[in-house]
Amino acid sequence: MVMKVKEVAALVGISVRTLHHYDEIGLLTPKEKSEAGYRFYSTEDLDTLQQVLFFRELGMPLKQIKEIISDPSFDRDEALILHKKMLMDKRDRLDKMISTIDKTVSYKKGEIVMTDKEKFEGFDFSKNPYEQEARERWGNDAVDASKMKLGNMSKEEQEKMSHEMTTIYKKLADQRTGSPDTKEAQAAIKEWYDFLNKNFSTYSLEAFKGLGQMYVADERFTKNIDNMGEGLAQFMCDAMGIYADNNKS
């Protein structure tokens, strides 16, 4: 199916001029043009447009977008994954801004004190996303020491623990295409249960189940767990529930 400019514009919510512009600069040239010069956009063109808009949403200059997507080594799938991460980053920033507003309201009421720094949390545009891109892409596993706050552990212990956790998360993420009650999934979830009990506290099976439910009920948690894999939180919740039920004497 082919679409004319206005249709496309209406579909994606951009202006006709924008499409013209993208054609002008060679960013998105429709495959077909009628004899009269009408632009006809194919489904393929729409896919490209989608890519362009993803990049644009992240504030990338059109010139750079053009370079990237016209590079023969450009990997669409990789780009999508990257985009997802970056969009999630942006969402985190929005979350911060929202909580900054909450704080500001309290601050105006005189309920709390607010440092100047706090007033601008979430606004920090100083570090551009493309710097981060590289770091994300080539994995910068340096652990930010400031983030490890469990005072009564040595750095090594903390790092080891963090690594152990990540390993289990990954194991679970790999399982999540299947059902949460397979042998493998349950083995992995047992590891998680053991890990928690070893490192934090003795969880009852009921408490363990409850923890799983929190993973999906509190979107703050869901979001972060799903960083390790879409739908992981839900999967873990299910698996944890099954595990608890099965092992209940």
Add this chain to the structure above:
Amino acid sequence: MVMKVKEVAALVGISVRTLHHYDEIGLLTPKEKSEAGYRFYSTEDLDTLQQVLFFRELGMPLKQIKEIISDPSFDRDEALILHKKMLMDKRDRLDKMISTIDKTVSYKKGEIVMTDKEKFEGFDFSKNPYEQEARERWGNDAVDASKMKLGNMSKEEQEKMSHEMTTIYKKLADQRTGSPDTKEAQAAIKEWYDFLNKNFSTYSLEAFKGLGQMYVADERFTKNIDNMGEGLAQFMCDAMGIYADNNKS
């Protein structure tokens, strides 16, 4: 305290030129100027700047921002509330884009079909935010069902629960300037304990303490909790530990 341009720029993550520009167009004129013409920004100026940046984040033209904030009938508090809603909208859009990416990945693999319309969900900029403003302002409380994943709860129950949670988080965030063993802090943490037990599972005091330790040990959690206030995760961890110890038989 007064700050010079570069300090302000560094604090909020914008350029010096931007501050100059805002001065030029009369959007943010620092209250004081030194004899040599140096700009000195007061705390009040920073508050205004915060407002400006909130509006800007929502894509409002600077001209319009100027009109709004210089209007004597401009209600800062109302604006903050409005901003919050609009930012949450934006976040919803980001969520949609993220799920669009997920779908696109499946689509590329040939796992699912995707209509052209679906390819652009979350991208719809056609309706400008100011249209929505009106809708938001007079309350359109439609709940996004897709975000509430706890299947076995009604929408109302879910919303109520989410609200309850946020309330407790806020209460704790307000306490965090003090010590975690004050009466107020412990009362708030008891609310948290009761809430968890009511909604998820029976947590033993040990398990509760362990949960608290997870808050700071797992940076995925830390990050999100700290969204509600810097250092909140650590504070909750401490408070939860104290609560458990105090109430142990």
Add this chain to the structure above:
DNA sequence: ATAAAGGATAACGTAACGTGAGAGTCAATG
């Protein structure tokens, strides 16, 4: 066939800064 609706190119306008250029200011240092 005749208008209305939509498409095209062309070209200038605009918003929100970026990017020097050239010059003054200020605290610290030799």
Add this chain to the structure above:
DNA sequence: CATTGACTCTCACGTTACGTTATCCTTTAT
């Protein structure tokens, strides 16, 4: 106390990503 280096200022032109007419050509609906 002169100098240096880090900041600051004010022009002023450049840039990006379109918006906005203006003028003309196609296509579709009646």
